[in-house]
Amino acid sequence: MKNWLLHMKYCSSMSVKQLGKLWREFPVKQLRKMSAEEIATSLEMSEEQRERFKNEFSRFHLANVLLELERYQITLVSIEDAFYPVLLRELYDPPLLLFARGNLELLAWDKLAIVGTRKMTDYGKQIIGQLVAPLCKESLTIVSGLAVGVDAEAHRESMRVGGKTIAVIGSGFLQFYPLENKQLFEKIMRDGLVLSEYAPHVTARKWHFPERNRIISGLSLGTLIVQAEKRSGSLITADAALNQNREVFAVPGSAFQLSSAGTNKLIQEGAKLVMEASDIMEELRQ
Numbered sequence: 001m002k003n004w005l006l007h008m009k010y011c012s013s014m015s016v017k018q019l020g021k022l023w024r025e026f027p028v029k030q031l032r033k034m035s036a037e038e039i040a041t042s043l044e045m046s047e048e049q050r051e052r053f054k055n056e057f058s059r060f061h062l063a064n065v066l067l068e069l070e071r072y073q074i075t076l077v078s079i080e081d082a083f084y085p086v087l088l089r090e091l092y093d094p095p096l097l098l099f100a101r102g103n104l105e106l107l108a109w110d111k112l113a114i115v116g117t118r119k120m121t122d123y124g125k126q127i128i129g130q131l132v133a134p135l136c137k138e139s140l141t142i143v144s145g146l147a148v149g150v151d152a153e154a155h156r157e158s159m160r161v162g163g164k165t166i167a168v169i170g171s172g173f174l175q176f177y178p179l180e181n182k183q184l185f186e187k188i189m190r191d192g193l194v195l196s197e198y199a200p201h202v203t204a205r206k207w208h209f210p211e212r213n214r215i216i217s218g219l220s221l222g223t224l225i226v227q228a229e230k231r232s233g234s235l236i237t238a239d240a241a242l243n244q245n246r247e248v249f250a251v252p253g254s255a256f257q258l259s260s261a262g263t264n265k266l267i268q269e270g271a272k273l274v275m276e277a278s279d280i281m282e283e284l285r286q
Helices: 002-009 016-025 028-033 036-042 047-059 062-071 104-108 122-137 150-160 179-191 208-218 233-243 258-268 277-285
Strands: 075-078 097-102 111-115 141-144 165-169 193-196 222-225 247-250
Touching (some): 016 036, 075 104, 097 104, 104 193, 150 165, 179 193, 247 258, 247 277
Parallel strands (some): 111 222, 141 165, 165 193
Antiparallel strands (some): 075 097, 097 193
């Protein structure tokens, strides 16, 4: 079934939601036998999407794709694999196939997501510096999205203190975004683990990031928001965590700082206020 999922991932015109719908509604044996036309009809694709999908479906060459993945040391993690993360499997819409590079053993470790604004302030950096080391000492793997700002700092700090980190990206491995973090991306592939729901040549699209966020929170026991504006992608991750019945933590900040407006609002709404690492560990140990 992994090869069928790989085939679908190389049909970039099919959305994550559409693939999930197929998976939920049809038996595996039937999916394997369905033609491009049957798939397009069952998903009620528009004429334009149908033609694109049929073209992508016919151009897929499994042997060539597997050679390319091997060349770039990209591994496949399928929902049918025994080592697929247990917490991720609990989601209503789990990623059915992940592209991975790095230490797959980290999938079995306990994880905490740390996310926040791209416009990180010195306060945000200080908070990350204060919290990450003791969290890593508790054998938590830090998960984030490799975005500029809080995400990148959480990854960097976890590696700096000798901890482990997982990055979930919103593009394919061969179209990495954002380019400012390319060096960090390469370091995490060597020393941690990078995951993507998208085939290697897929470029980042704005809707990929909410899709990516559900994986960040879904992998993790809880999600810590360090800094976030009122309208922030980090709050989407917090919502995903709540929907997944996971813990949500937030760092308070000044009422006069836009970068703390979102986190302060989360605390008002019931997120656990975090001042030090023990605030998180107390909750996770319960």
